[in-house]
Amino acid sequence: MARHSDAFIALPAGYGTLDELLKVISWEQFGIYDKMVGLLNMDGYYNSLFLFIDKATEEGFISLNARQIIIPTPTATVLVKKIEEYVPFHERVALKLNCQTEQQLGYPQA
Numbered sequence: 001m002a003r004h005s006d007a008f009i010a011l012p013a014g015y016g017t018l019d020e021l022l023k024v025i026s027w028e029q030f031g032i033y034d035k036m037v038g039l040l041n042m043d044g045y046y047n048s049l050f051l052f053i054d055k056a057t058e059e060g061f062i063s064l065n066a067r068q069i070i071i072p073t074p075t076a077t078v079l080v081k082k083i084e085e086y087v088p089f090h091e092r093v094a095l096k097l098n099c100q101t102e103q104q105l106g107y108p109q110a
């Protein structure tokens, strides 16, 4: 399913959504996908997650390039606009993996 998607978005939710969100961010980090990862940060729901991500970036656990993978938006309207305007840029990722590697790692197939 991920392979056929135009973008990944997460709405305010719980563990299951966080699981999927962090997974696609990780895939993007390794260059498996280069699709927009949008977060509907309605009423600042995910502000504390961004505080954590910024701390991890400051501490060097997340690269500055990888920090930019996730794109927060305050409303659904802005989220859709950002998806329409999104331009992929692979240079932000540290390592480019291909589909064969993806299969070897056991990532889900479409």
Ligand SMILES: C/C(=C\CNc1ncnc2c1ncn2[C@@H]1O[C@H](COP(=O)(O)O)[C@@H](O)[C@H]1O)CO
Pocket: 013, 014, 015, 016, 017, 018, 020
């Ligand atoms: C095996 C995989 C994922 C397992 N998790 C889920 N699978 C399917 N549907 C899910 C999963 N986690 C949540 N959901 C659905 O999303 C709703 C929101 O959940 P959240 O925990 O509040 O984010 C929930 O109601 C479920 O319908 C593959 O990676």
